[in-house]
Amino acid sequence: MYAEPPLPPVIIHEGDLNDLILAGAIAERLGHPFAAPLLAKLRGAQLCAVGDLPSDVVSIGSCVTYRVGSAVARHRLCNPKDRHPQGLCVTTPLGTALVGLKVGTQASFAAEDGCLRVVTVERVDKSPDEPTNSREALDRRLDQALEQTFPASDPVSVVCTPAS
16 A cells, blocks of 8 residues: 655644635645645744744745755745746646755655655745735736736727817
């Protein structure tokens, strides 16, 4: 019989918790397979205040260098609602495995090909230039939502006529 490997210690700050619960709940309602591992991870997480999160713990918005097998990669962990050029969404199997881990910690995850893989956190860099809930980040998300809602297929022309 196959037994799930135990989850490593996980620390999540209060600022990320609501976003993660919402992402997991929406995914669960839509029947996505990543919802259960994310919600299970949140149930066992140690919570802390945003300012008390250790600097070596992966959180949303941090850049993480990690190893899977012999491959090393670096991505910014992001919410599904955020887009970032080097982003790794927290709702992917790898993103879910990484969130809340400390440097040097390992976690297993089911890869896209169905194989069980192990990820090791090698480095975490906080991103002081763009916190997740900064004014700039919120404005960027609003702009993206508006673009998706009202795509601009043609430039808008405004015609002014002189008043008579």
